[in-house]
Amino acid sequence: MTVSAALAITGAVVALAIVCGFIVRAQDGRRRTGGHLQVRSEDLAGQPLATTATLVQFSTELCARCPQVRRLLGQIADQHAGIEHVEIDLTNRSDLATRYHVLQTPTTFLVDASGMVLSRWGGVARRSAIEDALASVLTLHPQEQK
Structure with missing residues (x-):
């Protein structure tokens, strides 16, 4: 293999990695539907589902961005009656990651x-995206603000 061919291949691999990085970054924090998933209350570390909606956060011990999300979801839950925040640590519960198709934390x-x-x-996720999703649930269950 010539030096120019090796450089061309290396350049192509680097370009592909950069493009893949931009694609992954664009998907980060994007809202998707839940599909047909249903969370079982026994998977919530002994906490019951809230009367209106529950914000379930999947985390791990080594997740650098999880504390930021924990604070955000806690603030949102505190602002609305009937909304709770539950955090599930997947470090020792990999079965839940498989069951709920969790591929990244948070x-x-x-x-x-x-x-x-x-x-x-x-x-x-951006706060506005979570608030928008919550708005549809809160209109079905109008309650006083906390």
Whole structure:
């Protein structure tokens, strides 16, 4: 193999890695539907589902961005009656990562009172995206603000 061919291949691999990085970054924090997933209350570390909706955060011990998401979800839950925040540590519960198709941490689910996943975010979701998703649930269950 010539030096120019090796440099061309190396350049192509670097360019491909950069493009893949931009694609992955663009998907981070994007809202998706929950599909047919249903969270079981026994998977919530002994905490019941909230009366209106629950923000379920999947984290790990070594997750650098999880504390930021924990604070954000806690603030949002504190602002609305009937909304709770539950954090599940997947470090010792890899079975839950498989069951709920969690491929990265943090991952956040918006779950209704029956356990149905209404929305999900992989990575750090924007506050406005979570508030928009919550708005549809809160209109179905109008309650006083906390």
